[in-house]
Amino acid sequence: MTSMSHDYRFSLGNIDVIALSDGQVPIAMDLLYPETPEEVWDGYRDRFPRAFHQEGFLINLGVFVLKSGMRTVIVDTGLGPYATWPTLWPESSGALKGPAGLIDDMKRKGVSLEEIDTVFLTHLHGDHVGWNLTKVSGHWQPTFPNAQYLVHRADWDMFTQPEFLDSGRRDAAQGNYLPLQELGVLELLEGDHHIAEGLTAIHTPGHTPGHMSMLISSGSDRGIIMGDVVGSPMQVTESDWPYSPDMDPIQAKTTRHRLLDNAETDEMTVIGGHMPHPNWGRLIRWKGRRYWQALR
Numbered sequence: 001m002t003s004m005s006h007d008y009r010f011s012l013g014n015i016d017v018i019a020l021s022d023g024q025v026p027i028a029m030d031l032l033y034p035e036t037p038e039e040v041w042d043g044y045r046d047r048f049p050r051a052f053h054q055e056g057f058l059i060n061l062g063v064f065v066l067k068s069g070m071r072t073v074i075v076d077t078g079l080g081p082y083a084t085w086p087t088l089w090p091e092s093s094g095a096l097k098g099p100a101g102l103i104d105d106m107k108r109k110g111v112s113l114e115e116i117d118t119v120f121l122t123h124l125h126g127d128h129v130g131w132n133l134t135k136v137s138g139h140w141q142p143t144f145p146n147a148q149y150l151v152h153r154a155d156w157d158m159f160t161q162p163e164f165l166d167s168g169r170r171d172a173a174q175g176n177y178l179p180l181q182e183l184g185v186l187e188l189l190e191g192d193h194h195i196a197e198g199l200t201a202i203h204t205p206g207h208t209p210g211h212m213s214m215l216i217s218s219g220s221d222r223g224i225i226m227g228d229v230v231g232s233p234m235q236v237t238e239s240d241w242p243y244s245p246d247m248d249p250i251q252a253k254t255t256r257h258r259l260l261d262n263a264e265t266d267e268m269t270v271i272g273g274h275m276p277h278p279n280w281g282r283l284i285r286w287k288g289r290r291y292w293q294a295l296r
Helices: 038-045 102-108 153-159 170-176 249-265
Strands: 003-006 009-012 015-027 056-068 071-075 118-120 133-136 139-142 148-152 186-189 193-196 199-203 212-218 221-225 269-271 280-286 289-294
Touching (some): 009 212
Antiparallel strands (some): 269 280
């Protein structure tokens, strides 16, 4: 049974989940949903007030720490101190530095950099990899000094292509993930992968070629960290609307429906980094439609 000890910590069976955040950032609606009239979002403002900011969306840069037995896994590392938001549109008007709050949030919640033994990256978009590395005396070093970094091979192959890097992304990649391989801390995954007791990485492509989600299973409890398969609570309901960050929109929609259908059937706790606080919830039906409802 799911249990909560704080508004940022809960347990699924024997697995502890700690919700962290690198901060919150605004983004214009038409950047994420260019084909969707803005007025259609009005019906969601009362249901998810923390997902909106003035005329746009408010995006939580969520990160999770999972404790299973002797293992401590961090899922994604936020936007970090070096990147510009929005990461996919750095040339957009109003581009700004991120809040870079993850390390302070870890300290507040009693999580040390040294205790992390695994960094699980759902994908390599800039708002998920920003604290991977820290510059020390002019050299990039792993922020989590005792950790192995897990990335799906399909994402690594895509995000290290010369054509990709030469399209204005090389500097960001150098500060976010490229040095991981030469530092000897990178492990490339293919397919599904057992990470620790009760923790399994599953390949959920579409948003990016190597996007991964995390299945959590302990006793009779089940949960899933979706990554960006679902980028907001509204997307649980409006799963078919074109979402511009998806690199393969058709595959992303198929993956989104499959994961949500499975989560609903198996009564999983649904966890998402871009969900508003708290980041975990359940799927419910109301008037024949599926919604995400926060667990408090």
